[in-house]
Amino acid sequence: MITTPEHTSPAAVAEASERRVIIRSVGMKKIYQRGAETTHALRGVDVEIYTGEFISVMGPSGSGKSTFFNMIGALDSPSEGRVFIDEVDVAQLTAEELAFLRCRKIGYIFQSYNLIQYMTALENVTTPMAFGGVTPDESRKRGMELLDLVGLKTRWFHRPIEMSGGQQQRVAIARALANNPSILLCDEPTANLDHKTGDEILTILQKLNQERGVTIICATHDHRMMNMCDRLMWIRDGAIERIARRDEVEVQLASIE
Amino acid sequence: MKTIDVQPQPLLGFARTLRIALSGVKYRLFRALVTVAVISVAMAFLMNILAESLIKMTVAATAKDQIAEMRLVDRWIARLSIPPTTAEIIASAARAGEPAEIENLRTLGRLDDAELTRLRELASAADTYLTFFSELNYGRRRVLVGSAESTAIFDRLQDATARETFFSRLAEMKTVRFVTETEAFDTLLNEWPVLRAYTERIREGQATAIRTVQDNLNGRTLMQSLRAAEGPFGQVIRDAGFNLSPAEAEHLSAKVGAVADTALIETAMNQADIRQAIAARLDILPGDVTPSRLWSLLSDRDNAAWYIGVMNEQGFAASGWQPDDVIALADSRARAQLLKQAERATMETGGGLMGIGQRMTWLAFVSMLVCAVGIANAMLMSVTERFREIATLKCLGALDGFIMTVFLIEASILGLVGGIAGTLMGLVIALLRMLGLFKSLLLESIPLGALVTASLLSIVIGVLLAAVSAVYPSLRAARLAPMEAMRIE
Ligand SMILES: Nc1ncnc2c1ncn2[C@@H]1O[C@H](COP(=O)(O)OP(=O)(O)OP(=O)(O)O)[C@@H](O)[C@H]1O
Ligand SMILES: [Mg+2]
Numbered sequence: 001m002i003t004t005p006e007h008t009s010p011a012a013v014a015e016a017s018e019r020r021v022i023i024r025s026v027g028m029k030k031i032y033q034r035g036a037e038t039t040h041a042l043r044g045v046d047v048e049i050y051t052g053e054f055i056s057v058m059g060p061s062g063s064g065k066s067t068f069f070n071m072i073g074a075l076d077s078p079s080e081g082r083v084f085i086d087e088v089d090v091a092q093l094t095a096e097e098l099a100f101l102r103c104r105k106i107g108y109i110f111q112s113y114n115l116i117q118y119m120t121a122l123e124n125v126t127t128p129m130a131f132g133g134v135t136p137d138e139s140r141k142r143g144m145e146l147l148d149l150v151g152l153k154t155r156w157f158h159r160p161i162e163m164s165g166g167q168q169q170r171v172a173i174a175r176a177l178a179n180n181p182s183i184l185l186c187d188e189p190t191a192n193l194d195h196k197t198g199d200e201i202l203t204i205l206q207k208l209n210q211e212r213g214v215t216i217i218c219a220t221h222d223h224r225m226m227n228m229c230d231r232l233m234w235i236r237d238g239a240i241e242r243i244a245r246r247d248e249v250e251v252q253l254a255s256i257e
Numbered sequence: 258m259k260t261i262d263v264q265p266q267p268l269l270g271f272a273r274t275l276r277i278a279l280s281g282v283k284y285r286l287f288r289a290l291v292t293v294a295v296i297s298v299a300m301a302f303l304m305n306i307l308a309e310s311l312i313k314m315t316v317a318a319t320a321k322d323q324i325a326e327m328r329l330v331d332r333w334i335a336r337l338s339i340p341p342t343t344a345e346i347i348a349s350a351a352r353a354g355e356p357a358e359i360e361n362l363r364t365l366g367r368l369d370d371a372e373l374t375r376l377r378e379l380a381s382a383a384d385t386y387l388t389f390f391s392e393l394n395y396g397r398r399r400v401l402v403g404s405a406e407s408t409a410i411f412d413r414l415q416d417a418t419a420r421e422t423f424f425s426r427l428a429e430m431k432t433v434r435f436v437t438e439t440e441a442f443d444t445l446l447n448e449w450p451v452l453r454a455y456t457e458r459i460r461e462g463q464a465t466a467i468r469t470v471q472d473n474l475n476g477r478t479l480m481q482s483l484r485a486a487e488g489p490f491g492q493v494i495r496d497a498g499f500n501l502s503p504a505e506a507e508h509l510s511a512k513v514g515a516v517a518d519t520a521l522i523e524t525a526m527n528q529a530d531i532r533q534a535i536a537a538r539l540d541i542l543p544g545d546v547t548p549s550r551l552w553s554l555l556s557d558r559d560n561a562a563w564y565i566g567v568m569n570e571q572g573f574a575a576s577g578w579q580p581d582d583v584i585a586l587a588d589s590r591a592r593a594q595l596l597k598q599a600e601r602a603t604m605e606t607g608g609g610l611m612g613i614g615q616r617m618t619w620l621a622f623v624s625m626l627v628c629a630v631g632i633a634n635a636m637l638m639s640v641t642e643r644f645r646e647i648a649t650l651k652c653l654g655a656l657d658g659f660i661m662t663v664f665l666i667e668a669s670i671l672g673l674v675g676g677i678a679g680t681l682m683g684l685v686i687a688l689l690r691m692l693g694l695f696k697s698l699l700l701e702s703i704p705l706g707a708l709v710t711a712s713l714l715s716i717v718i719g720v721l722l723a724a725v726s727a728v729y730p731s732l733r734a735a736r737l738a739p740m741e742a743m744r745i746e
Contacts, residue, residue, distance in 0.1 A: 066743050075652065075740040095657060102739070103654025114649040114742055118280040130273060131654035175653070187743055 019050040022183060022215050023072050027081035030067050030238075041067040043238040044081065049217060051182065054209045056226060057219045059235035065219040066187055068235060072217070073108060073185045074101050085183075103131050107176025107214075109186040113168040115160040121147060121171045122156040128178040146174040150204055166197030173204055177214075184208065186218040190225075202228060226250075274659070278666040285642060289671060292635040296675025296719055297682060299628035303621050304683030304715040310613040311707045312691045312699065317603035319702040320596050327593055330483070330512050336499070337471075337479060340464040343408045344387060346456045350377050351384035360500040365466060366459035379452040382445050383411070389436045397433060401426055411449045420446060462498060469497035484517065486510040518578075519586055522564075525573045526551050534567055556587040595698050602694055625718075629726040636668055636730035640737075647734050648742035657735040664734050668727030669720050676719020680712050 030042040041064045049055060049072075059065050070076035071083055074090050083090045085105065093101065102108075115124050125146055126139040134142070147153050150170035160168055169189060176184055186205070190198035206228045208214045218225060226232060232249055234241040282289045341349070346362070353359050363373050390398060390410055398406075401423055405413040414420045424439055435442070473493045474482050482490045491506040501509075525531050526546065535551060536543040538560070554560050561580035568578075613621070640647070647660055691699050 070740040070743060075743065076738060099651075099654050099656050102652055108652045108742070110649075110742060114645060114652075116646055116649065118284050127650070128653040131659075179654075 019052060021048045021084075022051045022086060023047075023049040023217075024084040024087075025072060025078075025081065026084075028068075028071055028078045028083060029080040030064075030071065030076075031079045040238050042071070042078070045235075045238075045240055047233070047240060047243070049215065051215055052209070052213045053231060054206070054216045054229045055218065055231050055233055056229040057217065057233045057235060058221070059241075063235045064238040065235055067238075069185055069187050069217070069219060073106055074098055099131075103128055104179045105181055105183060107178070107181040107184045109169070109172050109176050109184065109189050111188040111191050113160070113165070113172045113192075115168055115171055115175070117160050120157050120159055121152060121163070121174075124160075124171055125174045125178055128175060132179045134179075142178070143174070146177055147171070149177075150174045164197070165193050166200060169193065169197075169201050170204065173201070173208075177208070182215060184214050184216045186216065186220075188219050188221065190220065190222050198222065199224070274662055275666060278663045278670060281639065281643065281663070281667050282670060285639060288635060288638060288642075292632060292671050293675040293678065295628055295631040295635070296672055296723060297679030299624050299722075300676050300679025300715055300719045301683035301686070302624050302679075303718065304680045304712065305687045306613045306617045306621060307711040307715065308684050308687035308708055309691060310617070311704050311711060312687065312695075312702075313603045315702045315704040315707070316599050316691075316695050316698055319698065320599040320603065324596050324600060327596065329509060330516055333483065333486075333509055334479060336463075337467060337494070340460050340467060343453070343456045343460070346459050347380045347383050347387065347408070347452070350380035357500055357502065357505065362459055364498050364500050365462035366455060367462060368455065368458070372455065376452070376455045379445070379448055379455075382441070383408075383449075383452060385436050386410075386442060386445065393433070397430065400430075408453075411446060411453075414446050415449065466497040466499055470494060470499075480513060480517065483513040484510055486513065515586060515589060518582070519590060521573060522555075522568075522583070522586065523548050523551070525568050525571065528571055528573075531567055531571055535564075538563070552587045552590055555583050556591070558584065561587075595696060599695055599698055625722060629722055632668065632671070632723050632726035633730060635671075636664065636727045637733070639667065640664065640730050640734040643734075644737065644741055645744075647737050648739050651737065651739035652742050660737075661731045661735040664731035665724055665727055668723040668731075672720040672723025673716070675723070676716040679719065680715045683715070684708065684712060 025045050025047050028042055028045040029040070032039040032041055045068065057065050057068065067076075071078050072085070074083070074085060074093075077091060085101065088101075090098075090101075116127065119127065122140065122143050125143040126134075126136075129139040129142065130136075144153060144156060147156050150173055152167060152170055152174070155163065155167065158167075160171075163171070169192075173189075184205070189205070190201055193201065202222075202224060205216055205218070209216050218229070226246060226249065229246055231243060231245055233243045349358060350362055353362075359373070359377075362368065362376070366372075366376075368376060387407060387410075390402070391407070393401075402410045402413060402419075414423055420443075424443075427433065427435060427439065470493060471479075473490075485491070486494065486501070487503070487507045487510040491501055491503070491510075494501050494506075526535065526548065532543045532546050535546050535554070539546070539550060539554060541550075555564060558580050561583040565578045565580065565583065650660065688699075
């Protein structure tokens, strides 16, 4: 098991404070009521995520990772507490503003890719652009650039069923980047992929984080993720068990070995 | 507090929205086909009853004119035999369609223009009340006017106390709605003696005229004499005071001739030897020889010529006849039968939407309702199957309105396809069925314009039905939480 000191190092705190907070949650709770059964999926989460960070969220199944993602991704509202994205209180937004936020600010990457089955790779990538008001010509041009970025330029006309899981996930990444979001939310992006294709996806995510400065928040069981993220966050039973910088954890791991 | 700077989401081009909706149809083609089938069956039913009733109404109108024309002989026989009743004169003055009928009234009653106009005015008012009283149930009529019926009611109400009683009792009858203001009826009652005098003049004129005509029959029957209506006997009728134009006279004598010839041919058929000969020619038993068998035999030229020969041999006066005359008789008899059949088949038309009748309107309504439930169910299935797709679209920034539009368009496409298919199906079935019923009569009186209108109406109803049924499913789709996209099954 991993055990670390209670507090992160002063150096890390100093470095973090130089950057802007892009997502902040305050006392975030989520309670699911189903009949007589009450589930506390989140029991008060306070977290600050900075621009350009790459955060891995880990935790056993049922610990509340997906619930956490829904809240900070403006897909669902917390039962208690608040979520700020770019200092904007999500609870105060109207339906149009929420749609705008989801369209422009955040890119979502799902475990099961969620491509639209009847659209080609290019059409999948350009759909969010259409919602964002980009002209069809401009969309096609940018869509091809994004497909090139994920290495699928030659397969732009393929439909999801004609592609492997890894290729589908790469299209999904291109789609998530359609409107140049500042945040990428990935819910177990490599869970359905084999080791090698998983590596490819992770490489792409790392490149996006380093070259474009996209904030990436990634739920995962994949220990390779540890090698590339800035911070790691453990959730257990709906609460943050621990947040640590990678170097601190690596020291720990090394010492165990 | 900080807010975000929103630009309004552009409406996605119609083409793109349509494509997403169409893809939905293509993606679940089988379900879409089942829905289309449900819609088309309902629309076929609606279109079928609409088309059949439209055709029946037109055929009924055509048949009515032709049947009136067919009864020309009966009308003249009646006119030349019995003087009409007061009520009949009023009805013919009030409703007369043809100028000839009005002319008859003028000459028989020796009315001038002013009198004729006055007669028609009063008659049409009186006719309204006569209809009202004849449709009133017996008990009520008894309370209002005692045992009086028809024009005797007007006579009875000439009496001041009777009239007073009538109006006060009418006022007490809350459930009866009188046809006009009571003042108007009072006025008519005051004028009744004038109208009555006119009808008496016409009646007496006609009675005298009938006597003149009967005196000039010279021992022949009226029917036999009418055969010469285009010649001297026509002049007798005119001199007596009836209005008979040369054209009508010619028509009348031809008709009378045809009636007589038809009767002669059928009489000949009943003669034992001829019956035997027909049976031999048809290769059936003599007992099975019926007028309709005979007439269908006679529609052939050779058979007609043969029958004329047989009739001449047996002493029936058919010497001047040509086969074509007999064929013409056969044709006009077939036509008369067709018209009678059409009259019977169209007896119950009218009422409800486009004349389909109350019961059919109700049935059509129920079938629409069942269809709506079917469409709603299919659309709910579509929404459920596409849960994740819808949620994903919302994660990508789709507005609720957009999702709703997509599903409404999808339903409308199904409605349009089903509506067109069903309408065509219903129309073809209706045409085939009506062709079987009315045969050649249908081709003469096909209401093309009305059928096109009904087809368009039925297609529009199909689309609207589908769209309205899809409102709830579309709302469910639009309200779907975007986080459903995260869920993995
Ligand atoms: N819509 C819901 N209704 C009721 N309970 C829910 C709902 N969604 C999640 N939960 C419950 O909330 C808890 C957290 O679920 P969550 O999906 O966030 O777990 P997770 O960490 O993502 O798990 P996994 O690693 O398996 O994806 C679970 O106990 C789950 O049963
Ligand atoms: Mg999960």
